[in-house]
Amino acid sequence: MDGLWKAGREKEAREMFSRLSRENCLQPDTRTYNITINGLCRQRFVDEAYELFRKMEAEDSCVPDNCSYNVIIHGFLRHKDPLEAMDLILEMVSKGFSADATTMSLLLEMLPKNQLDHPILQKLLNSPDTKSHKIGSSGLSAAATQGTC
Numbered sequence: 291m292d293g294l295w296k297a298g299r300e301k302e303a304r305e306m307f308s309r310l311s312r313e314n315c316l317q318p319d320t321r322t323y324n325i326t327i328n329g330l331c332r333q334r335f336v337d338e339a340y341e342l343f344r345k346m347e348a349e350d351s352c353v354p355d356n357c358s359y360n361v362i363i364h365g366f367l368r369h370k371d372p373l374e375a376m377d378l379i380l381e382m383v384s385k386g387f388s389a390d391a392t393t394m395s396l397l398l399e400m401l402p403k404n405q406l407d408h409p410i411l412q413k414l415l416n417s418p419d420t421k422s423h424k425i426g427s428s429g430l431s432a433a434a435t436q437g438t439c
Contacts, residue, residue, distance in 0.1 A: 291322065295329030303329055317350065324357050331365030339365055340374075356387040363389075367396040 294303035307326045310318045318326075323346045330339035343362045346352040359382040366375035379389065379397075389397070 292325045292329075295325065295332065300329070300333055311350075318346075318352065320346070320352050320355050320358065323350075323352055324355075324361055327358065327365075328361045331361060331369065334369050336365040336370040356382075356390070359385075359387050360390045360393050363393055364396065367393075367400070372400060 291303055291306050294300075294306065303326070307318065307322070310316045310322065323342065327339045327343055330336070330342065339362060343354065343358060346358070347354060359378060363375045363378050363382070366372065366378065379393075382389070
């Protein structure tokens with residue numbers, strides 16, 4: 291399915307996911323959801339990706355993981371709504387997940403545009419794995435101490 295999304299074969303990828311969802315013997319797992327959510331975001335169907343993100347846990351008892359959050363956050367930061375991305379970052383951190391290197395990079399891009407709230411920045415800096423993202427973490431720390439946000 292990932293190959294279909296990457297090849298731009300959206301219709302076929304959607305059909306494959308729908309088939310998995312309809313057939314009781316093959317319930318989509320978190321990875322399958324992540325691939326589909328990522329494909330939808332790359333095709334700029336962020337609202338649909340967000341609906342699927344919420345559906346995965348609510349209807350299919352499939353718990354979003356760190357990748358799930360980062361994929362949907364990337365979609366909102368790149369194509370839709372930075373404020374929604376901030377809400378998702380807070381939710382992600384409250385559930386014990388952390389931003390990946392790409393999310394940190396996208397957040398750094400938001401700093402000069404004044405699109406990043408100081409309290410969100412502080413929560414992100416205090417999240418468990420932020421220190422593993424040395425470039426993003428140091429850039430965000432500098433912004434926080436200099437009052438950029």
